[in-house]
Amino acid sequence: MNITFAHSKGGVTKSALASNLCVWLHRKGHEVAAIDLDAGAYGNKSLTTSVGQAVPEIPIYQPADSKELRVLLPKLAEQFQFTVADAPGGFQSTAQTNIELLKHSDFVLIPVKPEFDAIEPLSVVQQIIEEARLENPLLEARVIINCLDGRTKTGRDPQSIVELIHAICPKLQLMNQKVRIDSSAFQTARINGSVVVEGGRSHAHEDLNALFAELLTDMVVTIGGHSQRLEQAGNS
Numbered sequence: 336m337n338i339t340f341a342h343s344k345g346g347v348t349k350s351a352l353a354s355n356l357c358v359w360l361h362r363k364g365h366e367v368a369a370i371d372l373d374a375g376a377y378g379n380k381s382l383t384t385s386v387g388q389a390v391p392e393i394p395i396y397q398p399a400d401s402k403e404l405r406v407l408l409p410k411l412a413e414q415f416q417f418t419v420a421d422a423p424g425g426f427q428s429t430a431q432t433n434i435e436l437l438k439h440s441d442f443v444l445i446p447v448k449p450e451f452d453a454i455e456p457l458s459v460v461q462q463i464i465e466e467a468r469l470e471n472p473l474l475e476a477r478v479i480i481n482c483l484d485g486r487t488k489t490g491r492d493p494q495s496i497v498e499l500i501h502a503i504c505p506k507l508q509l510m511n512q513k514v515r516i517d518s519s520a521f522q523t524a525r526i527n528g529s530v531v532v533e534g535g536r537s538h539a540h541e542d543l544n545a546l547f548a549e550l551l552t553d554m555v556v557t558i559g560g561h562s563q564r565l566e567q568a569g570n571s
């Protein structure tokens with residue numbers, strides 16, 4: 336199963352969530368590989384750096400272009416239970432790679448911060464996902480709300496954010512579990528060359544664990560439903 340983190344906007348916490356999910360799945364005993372399509376761009380924040388430092392035994396792949404990616408993804412799907420891909424920032428500038436990635440993904444996860452700048456471009460993301468579904472009709476998409484700040488009204492009651500997301504991209508489902516802002520947990524993890532899910536108890540640690548547990552259940556149920564649909568289609 337390939338899980339891709341993508342958004343048309345940069346700085347929305349794609350790499351941070353992707354690296355935590357890789358390590359979380361690995362610690363749960365799953366065979367997991369990381370695919371970093373944004374390795375060069377952001378130095379110490381890349382999926383390669385975070386996963387490589389936290390759990391060096393997780394294999395990391397860095398396909399150079401969409402051609403390489405097209406060959407690599409089906410191979411990894413046979414070898415690993417999960418691959419977690421960090422898409423390059425921006426759908427427009429890296430269109431071919433992103434399209435190739437979405438064609439071969441089972442789930443695309445779209446992190447947003449509770450800011451209009453991160454939420455407004457979701458209409459573009461939804462459109463690109465719809466296009467990818469023409470070739471990959473079983474592609475699932477989920478929006479993740481990250482960086483909720485309990486000191487603000489929106490942070491304490493994120494319903495307005497949920498409604499805004501529904502209004503902008505009615506076809507994209509949201510994860511129930513949201514992640515609170517927790518700069519000290521992320522900073523500590525970075526200093527320790529680790530990831531938040533490996534660190535001590537913190538808001539982010541709790542929220543990410545709950546988010547990934549929800550995601551795993553969601554994936555099992557959804558993919559189970561897909562298999563049934565495929566079987567039914569095969570029998571008819």
Ligand SMILES: Nc1ncnc2c1ncn2[C@@H]1O[C@H](COP(=O)(O)OP(=O)(O)OP(=O)(O)O)[C@@H](O)[C@H]1O
Pocket residue numbers: 344345346347348349350351352373377380424481482483514515516517518519521522539
């Ligand atoms: N819940 C959180 N609380 C506080 N900081 C967070 C949280 N989640 C992520 N961050 C931090 O947000 C910053 C931006 O995240 P990240 O680099 O993962 O974004 P990105 O979408 O991959 O960006 P880019 O488009 O530049 O690749 C990082 O410093 C990360 O540690």
Ligand SMILES: [Mg+2]
Pocket residue numbers: 349350351373377380381421
């Ligand atoms: Mg990144």
